[in-house]
Amino acid sequence: MADKQISLPAKLINGGIAGLIGVTCVFPIDLAKTRLQNQQNGQRMYTSMSDCLIKTIRSEGYFGMYRGAAVNLTLVTPEKAIKLAANDFFRHQLSKDGQKLTLLKEMLAGCGAGTCQVIVTTPMEMLKIQLQDAGRIEEETAASLSAAAQRKILAAQGQLSAQGGAQPSVEAAAAPRPTATQLTRDLLRSRGIAGLYKGLGATLLRDVPFSVVYFPLFANLNQLGRPASEEKSPFYVSFLAGCVAGSAAAVAVNPCDVVKTRLQSLQRGVNEDTYSGFLDCARKILRHEGPSAFLKGAYCRALVIAPLFGIAQVVYFLGIAESLLGLLQDPQA
Secondary structure: OOOOOOOHHHHHHHHHHHHHHHHHHHHHHHHHHHHHHOOOOOOOOOOOHHHHHHHHHHHHOHHHHHOOHHHHHHHHHHHHHHHHHHHHHHHHHHOOOOOOOOHHHHHHHHHHHHHHHHHHHHHHHHHHHHHHHHHHHHHHHHHOOOHHHHHHHHHHHHHHHHOOOOOOOOOOOOOOOOOHHHHHHHHHHHHOHHHHOOOHHHHHHHHHHHHHHHHHHHHHHHHHOOOOOOOOOOHHHHHHHHHHHHHHHHHHOHHHHHHHHHHHOOOOOOOOOOOOOHHHHHHHHHHHHOHHHHHOOHHHHHHHHHHHHHHHHHHHHHOHHHHHHHHHHOOOO
């Protein structure tokens, strides 16, 4: 099938719409993925995705599941737009005389798309991870109070009660929760623009292979479900192809996602490791937690990516933006 000439504004709008819808639907699962991946050295505050979400709701309320969502909703539009439009652009450039792209060229187009998107993805993920993981750090800090310290507090309360004095309060003042704006300002002040791009290498090692796997797999699955007489596949075929391809690619690159998440987490819990780079992080994870640690949050990531890219491809192939732009150009239609 020949790749038709793309309309860049329409592709950018479609990518943005798809990203906004997808992120809103799956963000709580993404939060659980981040917190599960950041559990280190045998610490098991959360045993599963459902356990993480239940504890998050109990301690932080329903909207606690959407910590960091504002960052994603703000930046996911350019991120998804760049990813989808870049893949179309590279596919168009690599196609010759209307011939079907070879698998190698499809992989090269995906590689180009993944490389382009990290311009936005890295700072977006950097800020999102700090906001998502803040609740885990708070819970872990509270849980780390030793039984001995609690007994001392109770003993002091008992003595003051016997003397008729006022009892000391055991509630510590809650630290103000950081905002994306505050985090951005602090990072720029302390580390410059490089602070927002910490983990860039790990992001590239995750997103480039993801795109290399995802885009060719999606294109071929989508092609299988297209009727011979139709120019486009039915929307449900595009949705299912996006879900399957997204899940497969997400699980394939999950080890890099675990390393990226650890590298981009600025705050550490009690007895958690620090890392000097990608290889140091991978070595310490392997040494202290074993090979299975690289699959932490894999099913959460698959559950996030499947509907996210399924929705993205439906919006993309339905051409919602083309319809909107057509109405704007012809208001009498």
